Amino acid sequence: MKKQFALKNQDDTEFVQPNVIHLFSLVGMFITLVMGIIELFNEHTMLASILFVASFVYFLGYFAFTRLNNSALSAAIILYSLYLLMFYLVYSGGVENTGPLWIFMVAPVSVFIHGLKRGLIDIAGFLIIISLIMFFPIEIMDHAVYSIEFKLRLIYSFLTVTFLSALYEYSREKSYLHTVELSKKYRQLANLDPLTQLSNRRDALNILKREQVRMKRNKEPLSVILCDIDFFKKINDHYGHNAGDTVLVELAKLFKHSIREQDCVARWGGEEFLFILPQTTAENANIIAEKIQENIHEFAVPIEGEEVSITVSMGIEQLDRSKNIDNVINSADKYLYQAKDAGRNQIFPKHK
Structure with missing residues (x-):
């Protein structure tokens, strides 16, 4: 973090x-x-x-x-x-x-x-x-x-x-x-995912609440990216769950190095990750998502002598005064599934 x-x-x-x-x-x-x-x-x-x-x-x-x-x-x-x-x-x-x-x-x-x-x-x-x-x-x-x-x-x-x-x-x-x-x-254990050492779901929600308060006070934008590893089940089925854990750990490291100082990435659950981007519009969040995807395209996890390539799908949503946190997460989740339905390795919605 x-x-x-x-x-x-x-x-x-x-x-x-x-x-x-x-x-x-x-x-x-x-x-x-x-x-x-x-x-x-x-x-x-x-x-x-x-x-x-x-x-x-x-x-x-x-x-x-x-x-x-x-x-x-x-x-x-x-x-x-x-x-x-x-x-x-x-x-x-x-x-x-x-x-x-x-x-x-x-x-x-x-x-x-x-x-x-x-x-x-x-x-x-x-x-x-x-x-x-x-x-x-x-x-x-x-x-x-x-x-x-x-x-x-x-x-x-x-x-x-x-x-x-x-x-x-x-x-x-x-x-x-x-x-x-x-x-x-104990506080760290309660707020960290033990596998990836990223913030867990509880800590991510607390961070979102703090950032929402600051957003309202400073009138600054706040966006989130919900990210899911494509075909992760196939990795577990083909190489085993230990290999799946290795992918999660290595990907978590890549995510931490791909975001800005003020940003946070958390393990949202399973193979899903949540990026919290303060002072960021949805358009700029799209740029950050594209940068993350570029880094992933150059990224491969060595498993049993093989270089396993990974792709991710992402859904982006911006938090504003008219939306609560649950609405924003649900909206980002819908965009994430649109990205998967469009063939995976996609970012939705597209912002130009």
């Missing part, structure tokens, strides 16, 4: 799950709001204020996702506001110096939101800043004092959680890519 009709690739390297980011921002907003209210009642005014600000920032992340439809911005707001909150909790100690215990959520959230590579870079930067805050605190306001054993064990524990999070994310990404690859392969 030509590039024009290749399957559209999904963004396979994007591992962010927008729905989870949306949920995280919503949950984060309510949790920090509730914690802020609790700390306010406990007369921890500074911590309560920080939590209220964090709740508002999570709201901004929620707003960026729901209103601006920008999951990347929402993810950045959520992640880096989480970092800032953790910096404050480590610096101030939180409630009774338990603030640092919250940093363990940073590793899984980071690798989930930004993927393995960038997530680990973010975590490395976070760990450096946390270490500086604990070992070399700047006297901005009252800050927590931790024992050297606590600092080291906190860092060791954080590195362990980071390793486990990275291992999980690596496995998740590998599984995701494998699933995407399998899905892509």
Whole structure:
């Protein structure tokens, strides 16, 4: 199949799950709001204020996702506001110096939101800043004092959680890519004829529907050619079905090299092929059909030491606003049988 009709690739390297980011921002907003209210009642005014600000920032992340439809911005707001909150909790100690215990959520959230590579870079930067805050605190306001054993064990524990999070994310990404690859392969199998590797009937109909929409939008012509191999049954009967398959495969290759970049050829069924020709009138489709026939006249399939010549009959029809796809295919089919009735190796109708 030509590039024009290749399957559209999904963004396979994007591992962010927008729905989870949306949920995280919503949950984060309510949790920090509730914690802020609790700390306010406990007369921890500074911590309560920080939590209220964090709740508002999570709201901004929620707003960026729901209103601006920008999951990347929402993810950045959520992640880096989480970092800032953790910096404050480590610096101030939180409630009774338990603030640092919250940093363990940073590793899984980071690798989930930004993927393995960038997530680990973010975590490395976070760990450096946390270490500086604990070992070399700047006297901005009252800050927590931790024992050297606590600092080291906190860092060791954080590195362990980071390793486990990275291992999980690596496995998740590998599984995701494998699933995407399998899905892509199954989509291709569903849309390709296994023998000729051309589009099958289902894919051809989907392409026709897309081209019909584009034709109506751009007011451009669209034509089809229905092609049938002459006396194909005799080839199967005389040489066997394997020889018939060889003819179909070799003819499919010739067809693909005989059409333009924007065109598509599909195996319509049995020994029938359908050519879809965008931006093409019936008159120009006739020229393309004649070119294909000329190529076939110079073409022979080697079977059991013999050079077997092939001819085809073709029916042409142009799609316009007054016709649906079924009508166009049926019309092309009628022209095809007129070509066969006229002695085969013909193109109907003739356009001059």
